[in-house]
Structure formats: C-alpha cells, structure tokens
Amino acid sequence: MRTRHRGILAAGLTIALVAGSSLASTAQDRGALSFAELDEVRALTQLADDVADGELPGGDAWLKLNHHLLRGGNGRVYVPFTVTIDEAPGRFGSVSLYIRAANQGEDSSAGKERAERQRLVGFELGQLPVFVPERATAATADGATFLAGEASTALRLAGDTAVDEARYPFENVHFIDFSEAADDDGGREPYRVRRALAVAPGTYDIYVAVREYSLSGNHPDDRGSAVIKRTLSIPPISPVDLALSSIILADELRLLDRPLPAEKQPTRPYVFGGTEIVPAPDPLLSRAETLAVAFFIYNLHSDADGKPNATVRYRLHQQAPAGEEFIGETAPTEFTPETLPQGFDYEAAGRQLFASQMLPLGNFSEGGYRLEVIVSDNLAEHSTARSLQFIIQPGAPDL
DSSP, rough: OOOOOOOOOOOOOOOOOOOOOOOOGGGGGOOOOOOOHHHHHHHHHHHHHHTTTOOOOEESSSSEEOOOOEEESOEEEEEEEEEEEEOOTTTOSSSEEEEEETTTTHHHHHHHHHHHHHHHHHHTTOOOOOBTTOOOOOOOTTTTTTTSSSSSTTTOOOOOHHHHHHHSSSSEEEEEEEOOOGTTTOOOEEEEEEEEEEESEEEEEEEEEEEOTTTTTTOOOOEEEEEEEEEEEEEOOOSOOEOOOOOOEEEEEESSSSOOOGGGGGTTTTTTEEEEEOOSSEEETTTTTTEEEEEEEEEEBBBBSSSOEEEEEEEEEEETTTEEEEHHHHOEEEEEEETTTTOTTTTTTTTTTEEEEEOTTTSSOSSSEEEEEEEEEEEEEEEEEEEEEEESSSSSOOO
C-alpha cells in the first residue's frame, strides 16, 4: 500500500530545471564514456533505431512511461518522467538505459543524416563554433560558446540555439545499479528511473531502450532488453497568460532539510526548491490512502506591491452510469498578500506559485473520479482549469 503524507501548500518555489540535449556529455560527472560504455550506447541506439524503422517494441520486460509537463526556460517545456521496468522478476537489477525524443514520424535515417553532417563538418557532438551555418544562433554575448552538450542536465537558457548539432531534439543514456541508486527506488522491484528532458513544444516520438548491464563488466550470459515507444504531444505553456502545469498525483510530498546539490538534480527531477514530489506510478488508489496532488500556477497578475491574488478550488466528480456527477469540493485556497509568506517576491520566484492539496479517501466509494482544479486570478478576473483522473479500488480503509 502506498503511503501519502506531509501535505504542503507553499508558494514561489523557483524550479531548478534540468535536462539534456545530446550524448556529448552523457557521462555527467563521471567523465568521458569508456569504450565498453560507448559499445553499449551503440547497442541501445540500435534497439531504438529498429523500432523507429518499423519493428514492434517489446522485449524481456514491460516498460511503462509516465510524464508531466511544466514550464521550462527559453520557451521550452520541462518534462520530468518515470520509467518503470516491470514484469521481469529477478532481472534488470543493473541496467543501461537510453532515452530519445525524435520528431514525430522520423525513422532512424534522420538522426544518422544529422550525425553524418556533423562528421563532415569535422567537429565532435556539441562542439560546433557558434557562428557557422550549421548552427543557427542569436547569441551575441561576448565569449559565448554554448556547447551543445555542455552539461547533459542543463537547459539552454541563452539565445535561440538550434539543435542540429545533436542527432535528435533530445537523447541521453544512463548506467544504473539499482542496489546502489537510492534516487531510483534502489533495491525494490519493479525498478523505477526518474529523469527529465526539455524540448520545444511539438509532437515527438519518445523511445526508451533498456538492457541488463553490469557496471563491473560481468554481464549476464543472456542479457535481457526491452524497448518502448510513445508519441508525446507537448503544447506550449504561455510565458504571459494564466496557465497551469500538469496536475501531479503524488505518492509523497517531501520537505527537504537543505537545498539539493546541483549534481543531484539529474536523478531527482521532481525536486523544486525545497520540495520534492514523489510521483505516483499509477492512478489507482484505495480508501485507506490520501489523494495528494501538486502543481504550478504561472503568470498571475500582481498588485502595486508585486503580490498576486488568486483562489484555487478543488472540485470532485464521480463517474456514474448516467454520466459524471459533481459530489463536492474542498474549501478554497487563497494566495493573497496576507496569506503569502512575508517578504515573498513573486518576480524573483519566476512568476510562479507552487500549490498542493491532500484529501483522505476513507469516506468515498470505489469507482472512477475526476479532480477538477480551478485557478482564478482575482486581479485579472480570469480563470483556468485542469483535471486529474483517478480510481478508488475496492477495499475497506485501515482502522
């Protein structure tokens, strides 16, 4: 049974957004990839290429992909996600994992053509000079270099850089031993990996390929592998109009004792300021649990003192034979100059508020539900809404 606790209703958490755009610095803080790791990358990319070219996904495990959409920098959308490696008992305890976001409908030849263009230019991935035709950019800062893979976990925040220097809008690889990876549900099956990517709005084919891989080099004789493909539509999140992120169903909302070190952010993509969201793996709950949700509110108007004024309402609807029925709502939450923390600076917080809500489910019957979140900007006299679907499974609450 999942346990949900430590509800948070906070404001003004600045997102430390993280994502990567090429394999050039895939090793992150581990230094360059070894020859064995490079061979493994080739094997993983071939698995993804085969599916891109028409083979059916699948393999020795059931891969599940859950994601959320949040506002990123420079017009991009930040997409934290969870990959679950399921239905493979006793296997995949140590893995290599490759993630690719390709433009929808592209087969593997598109990435290979971009890679060949890089080879002919004569530069390594991510090392094209700024002012060459192969790399369009509006950057004019003195000394700007903007290496494509300068850090595999850094958003592009300076200038309108193109992604032609990478084979795909996003690709990265990770080597994970779950017995040692506390940030990736270490030691517990099914294994889950949480990472993030950042891409421009659009429609993408997302590929995840995983293989059993021992960091010591002692690989199993019969190495298991699996591939998943999902098409993901990523709409723009307005930089000026009232908007909401995805409503994230949470297993847990944690208040951190100290800021997360920057080098830890890639493996904990759901850390925002002093709060960490542990996303639920599925929308299935029991009456013994508490519904917990979290999300961001963007672009509220502010008063002369720079403070927003907003009301958040949570309305619950139940699926019934005759259609959806409204069954109630919680007391509204007010974000006003009086309720916000003293000294709260909305502009410094990136013109965003973080909100969460918790609702014990012991008094609700089993069935399907929709939580409707309505945010009203009281200064602009404008509202917007998002919804979250979930299911309460049969079973009595714990006494």
